Amino acid sequence: MDTRYNPQQIEPKWQKVWAEKQLDKVNNDAIGSETKKKKFYALSMFPYPSGDLHMGHVRNYTITDVIARYKRMQGYQVLHPMGWDAFGLPAENAAIDRNTHPAKWTYANIDNMRSQLQQVGLSYDWERELATCSPDYYKWTQWIFLQFLEAGLAYQKEAKVNWDPIDQTVIANEQVDSEGRSWRSGALVEKRKLRQWFLKITDYAEQLLQDLDKLNDWPSNVKIMQANWIGKSTGAELSFPIVGSEEKITVFTTRPDTVYGVSYVVLAPEHPLVETLTTADQKEAVSKFIEEVKNLSEIDRTSDDRPKRGIAIGASVFNPFTGKEVPIWIADYVLFEYGTGAVMGVPAHDVRDFAFAKQYNLPIQIVINAPNATDKALKAAYTEAGIMINSGEFDGLDSVTAKTKIVELAEKNQWGNAKITYRLRDWLISRQRYWGCPIPVIHCPKCGIVPVPHADLPIALPEDVELTGRGASPLAQLDSWVNVPCPKCGTAAKRETDTMDTFIDSSWYFLRFADARNDQEIGDRNAINNWMPVDQYVGGVEHAILHLLYSRFVTKVLRDRGLLNFDEPFTRLLTQGMVQGLTYMNPNKGGKDKWVPSALVDPKDPKDPKTGEPLQALFATMSKSKGNGVSPEQAIAKYGADTLRMFTLFKAPPEKDLEWEDADVEGQQRFLNRVWRLVSSFAETKQNGISKKVDKNLRRAIHIAIKEVSEDFDGGYQLNTAISEMMKLSNALQDAEDKSSATFLEGIETLLTLLAPFAPHIAEELWSLIGNEGSIHLQSWLTHDPDALTVDEITLVIQINGKVRGSLQVPSSASNDKQALEEYARSSDAAQKYLEGKEIKKVIAVPGKLVNFVVV
Structure with a gap:
């Protein structure tokens, strides 16, 4: 039996087993009635497929994964999906820079990031995976736009709009920061008068404001930001x-x-x-x-x-x-x-x-x-x-x-x-770029704006385009695509050549996960209404007045169109903190030049390698420009995914910023190594048989851990303190005198069960190692035994004139009886030794703690 913890061996092994057994696949038929399982929808804000995971991704998705695994063990049918926010300017700009097609670039990045996510051991139902750039998805984005058009909530008008001079496109008011810069490019925004498409979010301003009161489990700062933006x-x-x-x-x-x-x-x-x-x-x-x-x-x-x-x-x-x-x-x-x-x-x-x-x-x-x-x-x-x-x-x-x-x-x-x-203005959704969802309308000289018939969806993006990035949609140059007959009268007409803002795609993706393979409708109505709303949503606070506000708006419109039977998309919201890395700043420089990558600096004598000037060390949000990022792939290769998960969960509460320090990562690796040695050693002991002896103190430690970890989950996902409780239990097991008792076996199985959502690979391996059949992730979550928490005896401190002279074990039933405590104390050897020949002037009994004799 290998006594060494080898995550690089066991993690791929169990990831393969879980995939083959479809351990995380979810069944829509398992929810929706009194006799079926309760549902729990756990969702992280889906990523843009940039090509590589960063530590912020790992932290976000690990938090959600731990919650999903916990709820499964509690008996819920859990929907925990993943997809890709795949349209947008970065892919188009990258394609222009690399002389390739945005689709090729995007799908290659998706393949790479999917592989990286799987290395982290995230329990996704991959059969529900979606990408917003797929025609199977944006067909329904176009269908939603037509719902808005039919409801009189989509319109085109000439207006003075925000123009990003770098990305060469219009952006919405919500995408301009407080300094007047584009949220994506950082360019100072210009004003231009253009004919653009808008959605009437202002018609829902009062509802969006009033319904914030329903969101009791949202952070107050997010609700305040939305209220102020609605204004x-x-x-x-x-x-x-x-x-x-x-x-x-x-x-x-x-x-x-x-x-x-x-x-x-x-x-x-x-x-x-x-x-x-x-x-x-x-x-x-x-x-x-x-x-x-x-x-x-x-x-x-x-x-x-x-x-x-x-x-x-x-x-x-x-x-x-x-x-x-x-x-x-x-x-x-x-x-x-x-x-x-x-x-x-x-x-x-x-x-x-x-x-x-x-x-x-x-x-x-x-x-x-x-x-x-x-x-x-x-x-x-x-x-x-x-x-x-x-x-x-x-x-x-x-x-x-x-x-x-x-x-x-x-x-x-x-x-x-x-x-x-209201301060809120209608949502400007048209963009003068290629890599986005085509707006499904046709401009007819006789009929005006004509919606594309539903049966003709999707209006697919043509592939043979010249990407220029010069501020006019490349689609306008494709006569074969632009020129079409009017669906209403047959007159020669033209397609709309602007594409939609990518925030349209992300404003409804959570609905599609409920029935992601449906090619006949946006999703089965029962499936959507049974799974929704999302029970736990995890993502960044930077989306408070973009994605989160838009999603609420779209949900309300689709409700009013008869598709949905709920008012709000996300019941509970957790906005996780940023991951920060150690970096160095030259206080004599400004802008990007002030940051010096950590790899170029001697931490013992931090100086600018170019100028020799002293540098200031500080923690800052990980980014390429600061040179302080840590590659998740490299961290997994070095420490293992479970160690990485444990570190991101233990270093700080989920809502706080997390500072990356190698010493703390190594601390979690040492803890998992201790667990490995403890359990693998017990596996050998177990072969010789388990006694029926009961260790009351150890059993108390076991059930305290169950109680505290459960409360840390249910009381606001205080995952860092939950790990602390597991460490205490591990120490109690290590200190136990009898490591072959039934109580010790209970403690080992408890530790692994509590650990399973946090470090799923090592928990699965050790669960199997001690002879259990079936996955630990299919076990029921534990409940504590209140009787096990009671203490039969307490330790009473004996003092003479305020100085400790000994201690005494007394029945816990006497712990609050001052007279009984005094009698026990008088009869103790420690007290009699110091009381002999002395006159007792006063006795001070503190229930549950001490008895002090004042003597002369």
Whole structure:
């Protein structure tokens, strides 16, 4: 019998056995009724097939795998699938760089990454594998688009959109970061006016916001991010008649209580009224200002730390509440795409307006006093509630009440109305690139936009394309593909040549796993509704307002189309932390140049190899640019998959960042080696027979481990502390005096059962080694025996004048009885030795702990 732990030998062995026995295959017929198994759907966010796994992948998928294995052992029918988010710009750009086809590049990467995933020992049902770039999949992406079109939720319009100058395509608002850069390329986004396809996510803004309250098992920060992105504002739309015109300027405000303090109205420089309202004497200056604003990014225009600039256009409006004229300005901080493209300036009660008014010497009219205010000089904008002043009939009211009263007055006089607005904008889904799902519509000169008949799906991507990456879809150059007859009237027509945003593909993939091989429909309705929603979803927090919001939206639309009977796609969400590696930074450099790959640095004397400057060592998220990544394949080759899994689970709680340190990885390898030696040694002992002796202390340690590990799973997946409990049990087994007893056998089998979800290969090998038939992964999860946790005796400390003089074993039944404890203590040899000839002044008994005799 080999006493050495050899993961490189046992891991491929068991992976092959599991695959041959289809251990992880799941049966749809096993769920869906009272008499059948309960279901559990465990899912990791599926990866883009870049070609190689990184440690972030390993951590994400291992967390989900441990949960899936645990639930199987609890008796659930578990769906745990894997697929590939395979369309997108990176594959197309890589294909251009390598002069190959995106499909060839993508499928080669999928084959490689599938092999790597299998090395980790992940319990996937590979028969449900999918790739979003397969026609078998994107046929149903196109079908979903047609559902939106039929419901009036998909439309095409000309709009000012975000243009990525590096990737040469349009991107959605959600794909622009807080600095105005593309989430993928990092380029500063430009604005262009183009005709694009949108989905009406704004129609579901209120549902998406309200239903966040249903997501009790989502991290609060994710829900806050979504709520802020949806950005609900309750207020009023108020109209200001333009002096000398029949037209009005409408503004949205959340502070109608401040309307009596309006001292100017501001239009966005792009507002169409600017050209018609600007007076002749202001034309030249206004035109010059507008040209300057065109060169500013949206972030620059709205940034709080940048001075706001503006100019009067010479026209005015009436404030219907005061009857006074106020001037019209344009300013760089007002954006035409947001709200009505106009705002009312109330300097006394808005921080931005106050600064703008001070800069341009505009009137500042106080209309709300702070409670108990005595100083009438306004040194800064007062933005809180207070008492109304200078507000006509509303003077003396508190401003909260005045809000409602002022809106009522506006509605009565047709000056405005109550209004709810959202920051959320419709989802821009069209992209000017090739490697994506074709949009299934045809443009007919007679019929307009015509949906492709369902029977003609999928509209397949043609293979004979020239990939240029120059900002226009390559599909537009293929006349044989573009030119088709109109399905409705037969007139010569043209296909849509833009493709869909890849977030469309990922917004419904979790549904397809329920019935992934169905070629007649998106999936059997019963199968989808029986498996969904996902019980545990694991992925990165960076998808909070992209994938997660889009998935919720698509789920609700398909529910309303009669496909689904649930409201939310993911019941429970775990956002795992990042994996960080040790790297070195040159504090005298900036950008990518500041990072020095760890491989080039002597850790004992960290200096820049080029300049000799001292380097700062720190942990940072693993990336190629930082040169601090660790290859999972190399780690598995060196340590084994089980060691890698144990490290990623033990080093930090799942939701926290994890710092890669070789010493900690080696620590987990040593633990598995101890388990191997312990169990393999017992296997030899077992051959000589097992006694029926019961070791109460060991049995207590066994059932404490069962209880604690189970609670770590059920109380929020505290997998690191679960491993700590297994280490304690291993130590108790190692310290046991009798290693041939029935209790010791129970302890060994318990340790392997608890370990199985975490380190599946070694657990399977050792389970077999001690003579068990069948897979350990088909065993039932253990339940602890409460009686085994009770203690027959406790150790009582004996003190004389506060100094420990000995100890005594007393029945646990007496542990809380002070009088009984004193009697046991008096009778002890330790106490009698020190009490002889002494006068006892006082006895202090602490139940369950000690007895202290105060003597003279």
